[in-house]
Amino acid sequence: MRLILEKRADRSPFFAIASPFLALLLTLIAGGLIFVMRGINPLEGLYVYFVEPLTQLWSVEQLIVKAAPLVLIGVGLAVCYMANVWNIGAEGQLTMGAIAGGISPVMFPDWQDPSILVVMLIMGAMGGALYGAIPGLLKTRFNANEILTSLMLVYVAALFLDWLVRGPWRDPQGFNFPVTKTFAGWQLLPTLGGTIHLGALFALLACVALAFVMGKTLVGFEIKVTGSAPRAGRFAGFSRNRMVMLCFLLSGALAGLAGICEVASVVGKLQPQISPGYGFAAIIVAFLGRLNPLGVLFAGLLLALSYIGGEAAQVTLGISDKIAKVFQGILLFFILSCDTLILYRIKLEMGRVGALKAAE
């Protein structure tokens, strides 16, 4: 018995829409199996993980709070991947954004008026963009593989932050904990109600703006052509190098913005650990959202649910919240598998006799 792929004449419009949902369904089934293996009733497990968080107001708030950085980063990555530019170092750009944005509150703790918030946000986005520009520059100048360089820079950024908060930026009154002074007043993002902060609004705006850019402008068209038909792009006079830099600057800026928004709200200070892997989870967000800015919005909410469900499962079911990362990995696997159905028909072939019959 063999699996045979048969190319469709056209992209299947049905599966283009259905494949993320199919992937989600398969992930739920796989998740149920994991619960069974851990001796938990699968239906109860899935309910606690994926449904219960949506029934309470505070956890829906948490969902939006966690979705904000995922969407901000994911929408930038979606544009990158659309252009065939593989930025996988968003976690590092997030860290650098948090550091750059954190300069003013750490250096001037008494600076208390709205201007500091604006400065923090701009510096954060710039920090991320400049850090993202490094792999972009190395790619365009020296042809160095951007996947590897951007990832290496994640480790460098994490170690740099670690040094800062343990060394020069450590709060002298912090009982020797590796943290900076806690941000206060105008150094924190205003909330929009409950715990939801301005970051959620930024995420929403970024999605709408990028949906417009990708769908209605020449730059968006250039990005898509460079990604899907590089030869055609060259003939049209589009500069591949310009696109690479643009994508890295854009996705870096958004990741940096997400970084400063995190430390200026949920975390409230700089410390060695500022993100539970948002930069990597955002890769899944980009793919689950079909690299479409509006799709990313929903995908970000779903990935946020996977974080919150993990916490809920830990509390209610006594199962490690590490299961969240497993669900995220499985989900990406199924998304990529199901996307095959858009371009191909999958057939099971029984032995050689079947193959001969099919050929007749």
Place this chain on the structure above:
Amino acid sequence: MDQSLAVMLTIITAATPLLIAAIGELVVERSGVLNLGVEGMMVMGAVAGFAVAFMTGSTLLGVGAAIFAGIAMSALFGFLTLTLVANQVAAGLALTLLGLGLSGLIGEAFVGQPGVKMPTLFGIDALVPFSLLLTAGVAYVLFRTKTGLVIRAVGNSHSSAHALGYRVIAIRYLSVMFGGACAGLAGGYLSLAYTPQWIENMTAGRGWIALALVVFASWRPLRTLVGAYLFGAVSILGFVVQSMGLGIPSQFLSSLPYIVTIIALVIISGNKRLTQANTPACLAQSFVPDR
């Protein structure tokens, strides 16, 4: 003298996992497949090796489990990219994310448990001479035998190889699984010999450095050997400098291997003679046979 010998030994121990993983990935890439999931396969090998050695007390079984875990992960990648022709870059990332998540969940029970250390010969782990044999063997098979010629043909022009009657997909599956076995073994080396314990994310980017090593070595096994020892030396340099008490923050020394990787990539990638002549022409391209 004694101290420099000790430093040499630690360099070798640091280089060995990089070498094993990179040699495996080299074969994979020579067959035209880019598996970016080395980190994920490696970390799964590390947790599987530790868990089995801890429960049975046998490092040999642990090594077997590490290899098996690597193969299982790579088979998953093969199914996704070779059978379902998914994007290899994305699938490799998925493999890494899944491996890191799954190993964290599996390994939770083993955090802080005492590990079982692999037996040593004259202060060298048994896997060190094996890694050298592996390198020589891969170099011989790839460049001196028909099998190697076929693997490279599949990587350089899958349609020609297919037209000649070679089973492109099957050959790629085997190469990918060989790479998985090597990555799993490299992970097992980390948790059974390098630091005999389980720490979450203990591979710490070594899988990615191994990937960079393949590019650095321009897809040549013997250059991979040189590269791995060079990187081993860089990662040990940090400890040596720190022990001299120069007051350089440890974080800067820890970031050296990553920075050196970037610099090495920049130097090699800028050199067209080295890269373009050796890069497998069909690297990361999916193949669907005509019917």
